[in-house]
Amino acid sequence: MSTDRRLLEAHQEAVRSLLTPMFESLRATNPECVSVHASELLGRVTAREITTAIPLPPFDNSQMDGYAVSSTDVAGASPEHPVILALGYTTAAGDMPGAHMPRTASPIMTGAIIPHGADSVIPVEQTLPPKFPRLSRRGDPVPVGSVTVVSGAPSGQFVRRCGEDAAVGTPILTAGVRLTPARIGALAAAGCTTVQVLPRVRVLLCSTGDEIPSGAESRSSTATVQLELGKIHDANTPMLAAALREAGAEVDTLRCGDQAAALHAALTAASPGYDLIVTSGGISAGAFEVVREALAPLGAEFMSVAMQPGGPQGLGEITLAGSTIPVVSFPGNPVSAFISAECFVLPLLREHAGLASERPREQRQLAHDTKSPLDKLQVRRGRIEADGRVTLSGPGSHLLSELAAADVLVQLPLGQDTFPENTPVETWRIND
């Protein structure tokens, strides 16, 4: 590991430079075609602009349950000068309308086509009687009866015009947009059955360490698994897999002990088909640093970043079985791994997935004084108090329960080691 410490921004830039060709190549790859009805569509990113081939709405229709009328028939209607109209043909949503006859009120339901000859709708509550009489649907004889109208209805009242939401050929979605529920709804309304979406980044996530039981040992049908002394549960694999997936990646996982040859063999066998390898653990100054030992000879570099947690880091393009693949290595301490992902990889994945790359930052005041190392940027975990100030938890990178209970990450900048109560600090939300 190099003894020079690089600044966080320099490492962010190095990771961006490493991963940019991978993102570019994914954008240049043939898009995937996904059904509008598939649950996997949510969160995918459009590969092309999508225009509507039909007007939306596809026809003039009623915004209210009421009566379609000719605005000239009811001009000047008021409680003092009511207009009495005979009942016309009824149109419900989905029906073909009958002709609207002059001096009639054609019962119409929300979403039904405005019948030819009518240009306005009066809600049923604004007529006398204020409820529909017994009505027949199209094809049946028109019921005999009348409706008293006590207010005028300007032309176009409660009429939803054909194409007013989107005219034929209008782009509904541009390329590079994340598919949200509303966007999927708009595509479905336009009659799109499939959508071309960008391929997702396929990540192989590999957690290392002899202290973590192998996959088979750690999976159990009971709620809690017993541990042998010296072993711990694998927190990083589920945590990092969830973070990567939340940022739009597809993730498969791999577990490996502390033998470099075994890690090399496992990655060689598993890596084809992936765009990126992310590792956790085995990169610091110990005697058995499996990731460093296995990946440095393949081209990865390991360095120290002037931050805490997350000091030890690794990255590079490595060659496995004749193919090159980018690798980003995080330290094994769970809070270090989480913050490393948050600082170096997730913003880039989010950007590719059409999400806001950076989480919004907020200035808050510290609720108490604290210290941090002068030569490192410290990222602390904090709870927001009722007065908006932040109480920090301990700095240790093993304090995962405190990370889980935190509202915000708090940045204590490098170059300052004493932070009195009420010092303004930059924060960003987690666990939302």
Ligand SMILES: Nc1nc2c(c(=O)[nH]1)N[C@H]1C(S)=C(S)[C@@H](COP(=O)(O)OP(=O)(O)OC[C@H]3O[C@@H](n4cnc5c(N)ncnc54)[C@H](O)[C@@H]3O)O[C@H]1N2
């Ligand atoms: N002499 C030095 N020792 C250490 C240094 C240093 O600069 N000099 N750096 C410390 C820092 S900071 C960190 S962070 C860690 C990083 O070490 P590694 O990346 O080599 O990680 P490991 O040693 O494999 O694990 C560290 C810690 O995390 C636990 N761990 C690992 N994987 C998981 C997992 N999947 N789930 C839960 N917990 C995990 C592991 O048991 C260790 O306790 O090095 C310091 N040491």
Ligand code: MOO
């Ligand atoms: O830099 Mo380490 O990531 O504090 O435990």
